[in-house]
Amino acid sequence: MSTNLLDGLLAYVALYFISRDMGPEAYGIIGFAIGFVGLFTILTDLGFNPAHMKRVSEEKDIGTCIGTYLVSKLIFVFILIFVIIGVVGIWKIILGRGFESSTHELAIYIILCYYAVNSIGTFFYYTYMATKKIAKAQIPLVIGTITRTISIIIVALSGFDALALAWAYVLGEIIFLFVSVLLFRGLPIKRPTKECFRNYYVFAMPLILVGISYTIIVNADKVIIQLFWTSEEVGYYFASFRIVQFLLVAAAAVGTLLLPTISGYHSKQDTESIKKTVFLSERYISMLIFPIVIGMVVLAEPTVRILLSSSFYPAVPILMVLPFFVIFEALTQPYLYELIGMNKPNLARNRILIIMVFTILLNIILIPKDIGSLGLKLFGLGAIGASIAMVVGYIAGFIYCRYAAWKLAKNPFNPRIFFHLFSAVIMGIILYVLLTFVPIDRWYVLLGYSLLGLGIYLCILRLFKEFTRKDFDFVLDLLNIKKMWNYIRDEIKREKQ
Numbered sequence: 368m369s370t371n372l373l374d375g376l377l378a379y380v381a382l383y384f385i386s387r388d389m390g391p392e393a394y395g396i397i398g399f400a401i402g403f404v405g406l407f408t409i410l411t412d413l414g415f416n417p418a419h420m421k422r423v424s425e426e427k428d429i430g431t432c433i434g435t436y437l438v439s440k441l442i443f444v445f446i447l448i449f450v451i452i453g454v455v456g457i458w459k460i461i462l463g464r465g466f467e468s469s470t471h472e473l474a475i476y477i478i479l480c481y482y483a484v485n486s487i488g489t490f491f492y493y494t495y496m497a498t499k500k501i502a503k504a505q506i507p508l509v510i511g512t513i514t515r516t517i518s519i520i521i522v523a524l525s526g527f528d529a530l531a532l533a534w535a536y537v538l539g540e541i542i543f544l545f546v547s548v549l550l551f552r553g554l555p556i557k558r559p560t561k562e563c564f565r566n567y568y569v570f571a572m573p574l575i576l577v578g579i580s581y582t583i584i585v586n587a588d589k590v591i592i593q594l595f596w597t598s599e600e601v602g603y604y605f606a607s608f609r610i611v612q613f614l615l616v617a618a619a620a621v622g623t624l625l626l627p628t629i630s631g632y633h634s635k636q637d638t639e640s641i642k643k644t645v646f647l648s649e650r651y652i653s654m655l656i657f658p659i660v661i662g663m664v665v666l667a668e669p670t671v672r673i674l675l676s677s678s679f680y681p682a683v684p685i686l687m688v689l690p691f692f693v694i695f696e697a698l699t700q701p702y703l704y705e706l707i708g709m710n711k712p713n714l715a716r717n718r719i720l721i722i723m724v725f726t727i728l729l730n731i732i733l734i735p736k737d738i739g740s741l742g743l744k745l746f747g748l749g750a751i752g753a754s755i756a757m758v759v760g761y762i763a764g765f766i767y768c769r770y771a772a773w774k775l776a777k778n779p780f781n782p783r784i785f786f787h788l789f790s791a792v793i794m795g796i797i798l799y800v801l802l803t804f805v806p807i808d809r810w811y812v813l814l815g816y817s818l819l820g821l822g823i824y825l826c827i828l829r830l831f832k833e834f835t836r837k838d839f840d841f842v843l844d845l846l847n848i849k850k851m852w853n854y855i856r857d858e859i860k861r862e863k864q
Contacts, residue, residue: 369851370508370509373509374508374509375612375613376613377512377513377515377516378609378612378613379609379610379613379674380516380520381515381516381519382606383674383675384520384523384524385532386675386676386678386679387523387675387676388523388524388526389523389529389532390602390678391598391599391602391606391678391679392529392597392598392599392602393528393529393532393602394529394532394602394605394606395597395600395601395602395603395605396470396471396474396529397474397478397529397532397533397536397605398589398601398604399474399589399590399598399601400475400477400478400533401478401589402586402588402589402590402593402601403475403586404451404475404481405482405585406582406587406590407450407451407454407582408447408486409578409579409581410443410446410450411443411444411446411482411483412486412578413439413578414570414571414572414573414575414577414712415439415443415567416493417570417571417574417707418571419493419497420493420496420497421570421707422497422567423497424497424631425631428557429555430554430555430556431559431563432567433554433555433556433557434556434559435559435563435564436490436493437556439559439567440489440490441487444483444486444487447479447483448479448483451475451479467593467597467598470528470529471598474529474530474533477530477533477534477536478536478537480537481533481536484537484541484543484544485540485543487544488511488540488544491504491544491547503550506546506550507542507543507544507550508543510542510543511544511546512539512543514538514539514542514543515536515538515539515540515542518534518538518539521535522535570712573713573715574707574712574715574716576719576720577715580719580720581719581723583723583726584719584722587726587727588604588730588734588756589601589604591730591734591735592749592750592753595734595735595749596734596749600749600750602679603679603682603685603750604685604753606675606679606682607682607685607689607750607754608689611663611686611689611690611692614656614659614660614663614690614693615697628644629641629644629645629704629705629707629708629709632644632708633709641708641776642776642777642778644701645701645702645772645778646781648701649698649781649784650781650784652697652698652701653697653698653781653787654787654833654834654838656693656694656698657694657787657788657790657791658787658790658791658820658821658824660691660693660694661791661792661795662791662794662795662817662820663686663690664686664687664690664691665802666798666807666813666816667686669807669808670686671683671686673807673808673809673810674813682750684751685751685754688754688755689757691758692754692757692758692760695761695762696761696765698765699761699764699768699769702771702772702778703715705772705775705776705778706768706771706772706775709775711771714775717767717771718764718767719764721760721763721764721767722760722763722764723760724760725756725759725760726757726759726760727756728756729756729759729760730752730756731745732746732752733745733746733755733756734747734749734750734752734753734756783831783833786828786831787833789827790824790827790828790831793823794820794824797820798819798820798823801816802816
């Protein structure tokens, strides 16, 4: 969680300099390139990432698993490179189409390097996570993120263009990979076997559609906006999306650890422990995510004005809609990993397919002003339309995933989650009223509002007896820097012995 929090903060620092020194157009070009290449990044996974975590956590032959996973990763990367070059060639030569500028095309090739290096680095990341070597998984991410942030700041302040910005992203991934390699010790690598590959393939097959659907969901919107609007509109949306991603810190941290934990319980047929783990995860994620989302929606205007720049002011309505998808994505995480951990990846696949269908259909309807070749007049909402599509899609996915988990393990429903929602709404109303008396014109005033909102929220929860002394002690223990440092030291020390 600390790593994800730091990553989010550094991502914002980078975005701050981009917004003030480069503007929405340059950031929009990067967003388009990431979206374009990202549409094909399922080719670097094909469901093998969760399959690797699943098989290793089940105490299979770790050396054979690692060898099979490594060779598969390298093959997948070469496939991605070949496909991207082929797609660009078909788009330009066979279809006779082009890009808004030559910079857009060059950015695609640079971001392709970014994804290729990242994919090789994830071999080490998922291997560490599967064996619960959390510190070794997170340290390279932190160092890579710091490198990328410093590089972006230098590029922005030096007045370089979007291509230099793209290379800054690549440099961060190179450092991430380099540090991951340095820490790789104590784990065996054996010759891949057909049996092991088949084992991975069988588990991964239902998840391939999940990966394809997810890459479409998170990337197609930026490509569609670029196709029907401008790089600036992509920049407004991409910047908003990056800020909103920060809200998924806790859910991402908890979710990553849930899969090996639930898999371990499932291998022992301990369904009750699975249900208890999921129940507690849902409660704490809910308690955390509601006030953050409501607070961001209420404070959207000063957030954009102060934390970005006036050139990104059209992103305000986007930031008032997009954060709501985070609620449903975060609350889905415990149940999603429960389905996968209990060997039901097909149910996880169905959930992401539902999200994809909703988001793509709504993107096509809401984003374009019209489709001239078909003579269709559409809503023309641009980035706001993409935000609405994202929220509706994740609502549908949450409903399905929660129902599927109940059918599978009879997970109990926690009605006290509504107290979290109610408390967050009351907090939001109070902050909105205060804004009419005390406007926000400085970053420290925005910070003060955020802390005040947190205090109001916790006081209301306390009145409902939903935030207890036990919860307070749990949070303090979670944030204990000394214990976290001791854990990191002990893990690295064990690997050296």
